[in-house]
Amino acid sequence: MTDPAYSRRGVLRAVGSGFAAGSLATVGSGTGAATPTADEPVTVNVGYASASGRNATLARASTVQYEFGFDALTVQLPESEIDALAARRDVQYVEENRALGGGITPRIHPRQQVDGQRVPYGVSVTGADVAAEQGYTGSGANVAILDTGIDSTHPDLAANLGRGAAFVPGISDIEEFDFPPGQDDDLLVSHGTHVAGVVGGIDNDIGVVGVSPAATLHAVKVLVGVFGGGSVAGVAAGVEFVADRGWDVANLSLGEAERSEMLADAVADAHERGVLLVAAAGNDGVLESDPPASDGGSTVSYPAAFEDVVAVGTTDRNDDLAAFSSVGPEIDLVAPGTGVLSAALPINIYSNVEQPVHRYIRLSGTSFAAPHVAGAGALLMSDAGLSNVEARERLRESAADVDLSENEGGSGRLDVAAALGVDAT
Structure with a gap:
């Protein structure tokens, strides 16, 4: 999947291979992967500008994963709700809850005994x-x-x-x-x-x-x-x-x-x-x-x-x-x-x-x-x-x-x- 481009009022339009709730595994759209339905639940991060934006997000959410003090939520909701939510003036952004990992250079090193x-x-x-x-x-x-x-x-x-x-x-x-x-x-x-x-x-x-x-x-x-x-x-x-x-x-x-x-x-x-x-x-x-x-x-x-x-x-x-x-x-x-x-x-x-x-x-x-x-x-x-x-x-x-x-x-x-x-x- 090509990641969508986001802005402060970005709209998540390609969430078919986003994260399933409670999982770090990506739901792929390649060979053998199930095609998501219009109401496939997806996990998204939502920033809101006012209480009404928060309430609108919660009304659409089936699960709330995180609620932050800086006016944002991570929720699971039907994919069909995303465009309407992102179009609201009281919602600042809707984005996929993407993967994020640590990284080292892939070289094998032996463990060491350290004397003193x-x-x-x-x-x-x-x-x-x-x-x-x-x-x-x-x-x-x-x-x-x-x-x-x-x-x-x-x-x-x-x-x-x-x-x-x-x-x-x-x-x-x-x-x-x-x-x-x-x-x-x-x-x-x-x-x-x-x-x-x-x-x-x-x-x-x-x-x-x-x-x-x-x-x-x-x-x-x-x-x-x-x-x-x-x-x-x-x-x-x-x-x-x-x-x-x-x-x-x-x-x-x-x-x-x-x-x-x-x-x-x-x-x-x-x-x-x-x-x-x-x-x-x-x-x-x-x-x-x-x-x-x-x-x-x-x-x-x-x-x-x-x-x-x-x-x-x-x-x-x-x-x-x-x-x-x-x-x-x-x-x-x-x-x-x-x-x-x-x-x-x-x-x-x-x-x-x-x-x-x-x-x-x-x-x-x-x-x-x-x-x-x-x-x-x-x-x-x-x-x-x-x-x-x-x-x-x-x-x-x-x-x-x-x-x-x-x-x-x-x-x-x-x-x-x-x-x-x-x-x-």
Whole structure:
């Protein structure tokens, strides 16, 4: 299916392959797929301009999945009702509740045994280790990891974990273990656990240490399953959850190519309420995209591409732009994101089975550059007392010049020590 183009008053006209209620599976319209009837129930995101628009949406809905504080709903309704609803003056948009997932570069890496404690290169090259020696550890900061969850038994993460929550249609692969909702990473996945280790791996003489090793990490589960599948509405609900609790930073190592008005509303609302939102720019860079990104063009995914979100691209150990890193004028910063050593579940799909008990792995992707910046934001908002707006500006002003164009690297490579005014020499 070709995704329809949306505007603030966009009309969803091609929803035959949208999402079934309570499912992340796409109802296809290809060979063997059933042809939807005019009253096929579809799940849509609706933004309304007044109470009458809300009431009109609820009157047509068979199921309400989410009701947001920023004047939006996610509902299931008959396809035949969509055009009439979208045509109302008191309805701002009607859009498909599309899929949205996390992403890494598809390379297999063995799990590693880590003797003692290592300072990953991303922590050292940005000067976060020097900042920690000066007392900048993120104590008191609250960082939400909107991802697949966090392994609550990991020795580098367990002591720093806060509240868990889940915004996915089902968590069948971990429900039987009766873990706290959203707290534990999906079996075999480990994406959120790896991201959490980059942000706030504990300084405890074992494993790895993160950028903000004393921050509280909150697992907000918005992705599920081995392919990292989630929905726009689920991510929007997770973002609102973070804002409702007044947490400092939200890391979103996830994305989609198409703009969503609901997600735009969610991040604007959270930004207004003081959350520093940091997102992976995407892995569709100059050498990876098809067709290739042109000069001045953009391959940055959403939510990173939104104005209220810090968009993070990836550099390698030599401060060169990673070939997979998305580019575009929306990029704020770049940060280390190739071969990043961090926490992992004992068994996960990204690694081989040679050493199943080792709980560390190297992964590459903008997914793992973003948490370096999220950790730095936590330091600035807790230890330096900056607001989300001030922290973003400080991160830009203090970034290291690594000879990348603005489209490639934004303001430059993250420099945690410089952002905190710490002498890294």
